[in-house]
Each structure stands twice: as structure tokens, then as C-alpha cells.
Amino acid sequence: MDIADWRRQIDEIDRQLVALINRRAEAAHQIGRLKQQVGGPVYEPNREKLVLENVHAANQGPLPDGHLQRIYERIMDVMRRIQIDEMNPGSLSADDRSPAQIEQQSAPEK
Numbered sequence: 001m002d003i004a005d006w007r008r009q010i011d012e013i014d015r016q017l018v019a020l021i022n023r024r025a026e027a028a029h030q031i032g033r034l035k036q037q038v039g040g041p042v043y044e045p046n047r048e049k050l051v052l053e054n055v056h057a058a059n060q061g062p063l064p065d066g067h068l069q070r071i072y073e074r075i076m077d078v079m080r081r082i083q084i085d086e087m088n089p090g091s092l093s094a095d096d097r098s099p100a101q102i103e104q105q106s107a108p109e110k
Contacts, residue, residue, distance in 0.1 A: 032083030
């Protein structure tokens with residue numbers, strides 16, 4: 001295969017990734033709705049740890065676990081933002097907030 005062939009293959013893979021990420025986003029959106037109903041927190045470090053463990057277990061390379069973890073950390077960050085938007089319509093973007101700030105903002109009022 002030449003470069004053009006590889007690039008076409010990457011383009012097709014990217015289309016598949018976009019579809020899968022959007023499916024994941026829809027699931028995160030629905031989870032955000034449920035969390036809003038029960039007053040659950042957006043940031044759940046134990047769940048994120050489990051997701052990363054599952055990703056590491058599924059990884060067969062050639063991408064090193066550390067690189068894959070960084071990708072998934074970013075994906076989970078975006079999914080948290082989706083949940084924040086679901087739970088707080090009209091809220092400011094969470095782009096600059098840390099997970100701790102997100103957790104504090106999403107904690108049920110006492």
C-alpha cells in the first residue's frame with residue numbers, strides 16, 4: 001500500500017471512531033440525566049479508574065498503555081462536560097475546570 005491507501009484507511013477508521021465516540025457521548029448524556037434525577041455526582045473517580053483498567057486490559061498494541069490512557073482521560077473529560085451540560089443547562093463551559101472543580105460543582109446541595 002502507498003501513502004494514499006494508508007490515508008484512505010485512516011479516513012475510514014476516523015469515520016468509525018466518530019460514530020463510536022458519538023454513541024459514547026449519547027450514553028454519557030443519558031447517564032447525566034439519570035444522575036440529575038438521583039442527585040449523583042458527575043465526577044466518579046472509581047468509575048474512571050475502572051474504565052482505564054478495562055482499556056488497559058483490552059489494549060493489544062501497538063499503542064502504549066500510557067498514550068491510550070491519555071486519550072481516554074480526554075474522552076472522559078469531554079463526557080463529564082456533557083453530563084454537566086445535561087445537569088446544568090445554560091452553565092458555563094467546563095473547559096477550564098479540573099475534575100475536582102467539576103466534582104465540587106456537581107455535588108448535591110446539603
